[in-house]
Amino acid sequence: MSSAQPLWEVFVRSKRGLSHTHAGSLHAPDAHMALRNARDLFTRRQEGVSIWVVRATDVVASSPDEKDAFFDPSGDKPYRHPTFYDVPDSVTHL
Amino acid sequence: MVDPDVSQYCLRLGDDALVLAQRLCEWAARSPQLEEDVALMNLALDLLGQSRSLLTLAGAREGAGRDEDDLAFLRDEPDFVNAQLVELENGDFGRTMAKQLLVSAYALPLWQALCGSTDADLAAIAGKAVKEVAYHLDHARSWVVRLGDGTEESHLRMQKGLDEVWPYAFELFESDPLLDRLVARGVAADPAALQPFWRSCVEEVLAEATLSVPSTDWRPSGGRRGTHTESFGYLLAEMQHLHRSHPGVSW
Numbered sequence: 001m002s003s004a005q006p007l008w009e010v011f012v013r014s015k016r017g018l019s020h021t022h023a024g025s026l027h028a029p030d031a032h033m034a035l036r037n038a039r040d041l042f043t044r045r046q047e048g049v050s051i052w053v054v055r056a057t058d059v060v061a062s063s064p065d066e067k068d069a070f071f072d073p074s075g076d077k078p079y080r081h082p083t084f085y086d087v088p089d090s091v092t093h094l
Numbered sequence: 095m096v097d098p099d100v101s102q103y104c105l106r107l108g109d110d111a112l113v114l115a116q117r118l119c120e121w122a123a124r125s126p127q128l129e130e131d132v133a134l135m136n137l138a139l140d141l142l143g144q145s146r147s148l149l150t151l152a153g154a155r156e157g158a159g160r161d162e163d164d165l166a167f168l169r170d171e172p173d174f175v176n177a178q179l180v181e182l183e184n185g186d187f188g189r190t191m192a193k194q195l196l197v198s199a200y201a202l203p204l205w206q207a208l209c210g211s212t213d214a215d216l217a218a219i220a221g222k223a224v225k226e227v228a229y230h231l232d233h234a235r236s237w238v239v240r241l242g243d244g245t246e247e248s249h250l251r252m253q254k255g256l257d258e259v260w261p262y263a264f265e266l267f268e269s270d271p272l273l274d275r276l277v278a279r280g281v282a283a284d285p286a287a288l289q290p291f292w293r294s295c296v297e298e299v300l301a302e303a304t305l306s307v308p309s310t311d312w313r314p315s316g317g318r319r320g321t322h323t324e325s326f327g328y329l330l331a332e333m334q335h336l337h338r339s340h341p342g343v344s345w
Binding site: 005026027028029032033036037040041044 | 127128129130132133136232233236240
């Protein structure tokens, strides 16, 4: 039965102020059931306050074949990290 | 605080939840799909939690030193006072969902009413249960509509399951002297007052599911007095044998 049903990706927001994070995937016949299944599968230990479900086929993913072109060019550019600044002593909470 | 009436009332509520939980657990690893397996076990765990609180309270108000385990595992069939509806065999998934719909549409207004019980402990249990059964009703409603308004096969099986469990629902709304006394004290919910919500809720779902309201006038009853259906003894045997074979066992 499950194999005939579309796959859904589940995103859970663990608390207000944080973003939705990918939690896993599940099978369900439609969005209504996907949301309820996600509630039962991924938030039964109080993991969330909000759930998104997205059809897996609607997720556009980068291809493993393009990995080098996509990600390697950023590998030798450490100056893009904000690590070259001296933080003044008076600045707290950083 | 010993109060035999409240004790007996909590026993009824607790037995309803316990027996329904046990029946739902029979679906473990047998559900139509993995996701539904977890969903059903969540419902069962909610009900088991309710029954633990209720049986503990029943034991405390009885004042004979019996705890939740004594009441769940060491009573025999005629001592159980659950309604017969909850003990009915699961049948197929459609029949189970029909039963879930009929029970949940009763449990929601029941716990809503009990949130205002003059018994503070019972009201506290109700405050937690009311959110749980609201989800149970939503779950059952979704499936009944999906299967009823689904394929020809699912419609037939949904209607058949509904027809089979329907007559047993009306025991839930029966009154007796115990309930009359407790309603007068503001402890219990008046069962007759729960029926209008149940009727309109169930009929709305059935209409959406293109199912017909069963027309039978047969009204089996007796669970509250310890009379049970044939399959109930087997349910108890499975539920109780471990505790009786190994008293005090835990893990």
